[in-house]
Amino acid sequence: MGRFPWQPVVLFKGCxxxxxxxxxxxxxxxxxxxQNVREDLASGLGEAPIRMVVYDWLSAEVVSELTAILxxxxxxxxxxxxxxxxxxxxxxxxxxxxCASYDCTERRPRxxxxxxxxxxxxxxxxxxxxxxxxxxxxxxxxxxxxxxQEALYVKGSVREAAYYTTGLALDFYRSYNASLHDAAKxxxxxxxxxxxxxxxxxxxxxxxxxxxxMRTYAEVTGDWGGIVGTPAGYVANCPDDFxxxxxxxxxxxxxxxxxxxxxxxxxxxxxxxxxxWFAMPTAIGxxxxxxxxxxxxxxxxxxxFYWWYPDATFLHLDAWIFTVPRHSRRxxxxxxxxxxxxxxxxEKVVSGHLPAVAPRASRFLEEFVMDLEDIQxxxxxxxxxxxxxxxxxxxxxxxxxxxxxxxxxxxxxxxGEGLQNSMDEYVTNRSEAVGCATCRPGRFSxxxxxxxxxxxxxxxxxxxTFESAFGKTAxxxxxxxTFANSSGRAYCDLxxxxxxxxxxxxxxxxxxxxxxxxxxxxxxxDGAETWVQVxxxxxxxxxxxxxxxxxxxxxxxxxxxxxxxxxxNASYSIHPKPKSLF
Ligand SMILES: *[C@@H]1O[C@H](CO)[C@@H](O)[C@H](O)[C@H]1NC(C)=O
Ligand SMILES: *[C@@H]1O[C@H](CO)[C@@H](O)[C@H](O)[C@H]1NC(C)=O
Ligand SMILES: *[C@@H]1O[C@H](CO)[C@@H](O)[C@H](O)[C@H]1NC(C)=O
Ligand SMILES: *[C@@H]1O[C@H](CO)[C@@H](O)[C@H](O)[C@H]1NC(C)=O
Ligand SMILES: *[C@@H]1O[C@H](CO)[C@@H](O)[C@H](O)[C@H]1NC(C)=O
Ligand SMILES: *[C@@H]1O[C@H](CO)[C@@H](O)[C@H](O)[C@H]1NC(C)=O
Ligand SMILES: *[C@@H]1O[C@H](CO)[C@@H](O)[C@H](O)[C@H]1NC(C)=O
Ligand SMILES: *[C@@H]1O[C@H](CO)[C@@H](O)[C@H](O)[C@H]1NC(C)=O
Numbered sequence: 001m002g003r004f005p006w007q008p009v010v011l012f013k014g015c016x017x018x019x020x021x022x023x024x025x026x027x028x029x030x031x032x033x034x035q036n037v038r039e040d041l042a043s044g045l046g047e048a049p050i051r052m053v054v055y056d057w058l059s060a061e062v063v064s065e066l067t068a069i070l071x072x073x074x075x076x077x078x079x080x081x082x083x084x085x086x087x088x089x090x091x092x093x094x095x096x097x098x099c100a101s102y103d104c105t106e107r108r109p110r111x112x113x114x115x116x117x118x119x120x121x122x123x124x125x126x127x128x129x130x131x132x133x134x135x136x137x138x139x140x141x142x143x144x145x146x147x148x149q150e151a152l153y154v155k156g157s158v159r160e161a162a163y164y165t166t167g168l169a170l171d172f173y174r175s176y177n178a179s180l181h182d183a184a185k186x187x188x189x190x191x192x193x194x195x196x197x198x199x200x201x202x203x204x205x206x207x208x209x210x211x212x213x214m215r216t217y218a219e220v221t222g223d224w225g226g227i228v229g230t231p232a233g234y235v236a237n238c239p240d241d242f243x244x245x246x247x248x249x250x251x252x253x254x255x256x257x258x259x260x261x262x263x264x265x266x267x268x269x270x271x272x273x274x275x276x277w278f279a280m281p282t283a284i285g286x287x288x289x290x291x292x293x294x295x296x297x298x299x300x301x302x303x304x305f306y307w308w309y310p311d312a313t314f315l316h317l318d319a320w321i322f323t324v325p326r327h328s329r330r331x332x333x334x335x336x337x338x339x340x341x342x343x344x345x346x347e348k349v350v351s352g353h354l355p356a357v358a359p360r361a362s363r364f365l366e367e368f369v370m371d372l373e374d375i376q377x378x379x380x381x382x383x384x385x386x387x388x389x390x391x392x393x394x395x396x397x398x399x400x401x402x403x404x405x406x407x408x409x410x411x412x413x414x415x416g417e418g419l420q421n422s423m424d425e426y427v428t429n430r431s432e433a434v435g436c437a438t439c440r441p442g443r444f445s446x447x448x449x450x451x452x453x454x455x456x457x458x459x460x461x462x463x464x465t466f467e468s469a470f471g472k473t474a475x476x477x478x479x480x481x482t483f484a485n486s487s488g489r490a491y492c493d494l495x496x497x498x499x500x501x502x503x504x505x506x507x508x509x510x511x512x513x514x515x516x517x518x519x520x521x522x523x524x525x526d527g528a529e530t531w532v533q534v535x536x537x538x539x540x541x542x543x544x545x546x547x548x549x550x551x552x553x554x555x556x557x558x559x560x561x562x563x564x565x566x567x568x569n570a571s572y573s574i575h576p577k578p579k580s581l582f
Contacts, residue, residue, distance in 0.1 A: 028073030156318030418458025
């Protein structure tokens with residue numbers, strides 16, 4: 001039996017695969033020509049394939065295979081599917097964050113992509129991570145294109161028979177009001193079913209024997225006759241031990257419509273409330289776990305049964321949802337179930353670092369969108385015997401025009417990147433460009449606009465500026481005391497001794513004077529004041545003559561100003577006026 005993605009059932013532990021060496025597409029990029037993505041390891045930089053989180057439900061299995069085919073054969077990345085299956089979105093988020101446990105004290109390599117992530121109206125754990133560990137928080141890339149939902153279903157044969165004989169629409173809850181209609185006559189009797197296929201209502205671990213849920217049912221509906229107290233707590237009141245009878249037919253089980261619950265009685269208390277609020281004559285039984293019982297009972301008898309979409313188990317029965325009023329979050333929060341299930345958002349979630357290490361994959365996945373029909377069709381193929389890979393491959397082959405549109409234009413660079421040619425050199429326009437690369441230190445990513453649209457080029461930092469980091473969109477002026485005399489610099493040089501840079505953004509340093517100058521600073525070394533020669537100085541005031549070449553200055557008494565003029569040979573300095581200067 002399948003299951004709705006977050007229903008707590010036994011984990012299916014698949015031992016699964018690296019992405020097959022076999023190509024799906026005739027023109028697919030072969031394994032040897034694919035690229036890895038950058039990876040930060042404790043030991044430094046490394047390379048690795050794109051790692052995909054795979055959830056332990058069938059649609060995730062198929063969609064992950066499908067995504068892996070596209071990322072590897074169309075975009076040219078090495079891809080692996082994680083062998084450890086994630087049981088819910090929280091587990092998926094931990095894999096994307098590279099955390100072995102929720103507190104993340106133990107790290108493991110980060111996974112990159114989690115398709116078919118079911119966010120059950122509570123993306124809370126993902127949001128939590130955004131505040132507690134923002135650098136590890138996964139990034140949501142939007143809807144898969146479909147939503148998921150749990151519901152009760154009515155199969156086509158029953159529905160059509162009722163409609164064409166009496167005009168009764170059995171896909172609508174109001175057609176079941178026992179005071180107005182006799183819907184039961186279109187369904188099997190409880191006595192037709194074999195109780196051997198069902199679990200007793202008082203079996204522990206099943207929702208019909210969940211004290212809290214049963215008590216809550218009675219408190220909310222006032223139907224205390226619907227439950228019975230036992231030493232182990234309240235259980236559903238099942239006169240024949242197997243079926244709970246709704247108030248509308250409790251007096252006569254032959255008037256009840258069988259409702260088939262599955263798993264551990266998932267949502268049993270909700271089916272109870274619906275029956276009571278809508279005056280439906282129902283007898284709810286929990287089919288024994290395992291695909292055989294569920295599929296046999298639903299297939300062989302006319303019942304209302306639990307199911308969900310997307311799933312293929314009962315597609316062949318032309319089953320329609322039993323329509324009830326639209327979901328009310330407020331009522332559900334108060335344990336009042338007179339409305340339908342919420343639709344569940346199914347999303348593409350990636351690691352926070354994917355856009356940096358594999359920007360094309362990230363942009364591709366942003367565009368990725370499937371219809372409910374697509375996923376239902378894939379699931380049906382698998383149900384009919386195809387492997388998930390084969391079903392995915394068929395889809396990829398037949399939907400080329402759809403996914404081609406998701407492929408990012410190679411030369412549509414992002415901020416932080418720039419156009420690159422086939423020799424991995426930066427270029428300034430699209431004519432020679434084959435792709436994008438992150439701008440290296442010494443360059444900045446500059447937006448340009450051409451006939452194709454906006455993109456970025458990695459332009460060298462102008463002289464007087466520098467950029468020491470990867471992927472920046474601006475360069476920084478050299479600090480005072482430093483200079484960059486050429487463009488494309490990752491750092492600025494310190495001014496030599498005898499020179500100074502009294503402003504930022506300098507392309508050269510001013511010279512203190514023509515000859516015999518240095519720059520020095522009075523420092524205290526071992527308790528004694530000493531003049532120490534320094535470089536990288538930020539003002540002319542550090543300028544001094546080198547030893548043995550005393551300073552000659554002019555003093556303008558009228559303006560009380562003073563100007564350093566030259567450093568002269570000490571042998572001359574005993575003469576007060578060097579001729580050459582005055
Ligand atoms: C990944 O890509 C590289 C570079 O193209 C290739 O040489 C290598 O065989 C691939 N690795 C795997 C595990 O497929
Ligand atoms: C359930 O009920 C049956 C008969 O009503 C009883 O024999 C059985 O012990 C009960 N089981 C549990 C788990 O209470
Ligand atoms: C119970 O309902 C069935 C089907 O409507 C009917 O034939 C039968 O007479 C009813 N039994 C009682 C005791 O009313
Ligand atoms: C069912 O029909 C009866 C009779 O018309 C009506 O009084 C009652 O409100 C209906 N119940 C529901 C839940 O619609
Ligand atoms: C594109 O760049 C190349 C050099 O990178 C240059 O020779 C060519 O003229 C440029 N073309 C346009 C349209 O600017
Ligand atoms: C630029 O500065 C460097 C380092 O001081 C120096 O070696 C080089 O000659 C200078 N280049 C020019 C063109 O001034
Ligand atoms: C820096 O020094 C030069 C040369 O001495 C001078 O012309 C300039 O005004 C100074 N600039 C600043 C900001 O002090
Ligand atoms: C300084 O001048 C004296 C006398 O003219 C000369 O002998 C000496 O070599 C000069 N020193 C230097 C370092 O040029």
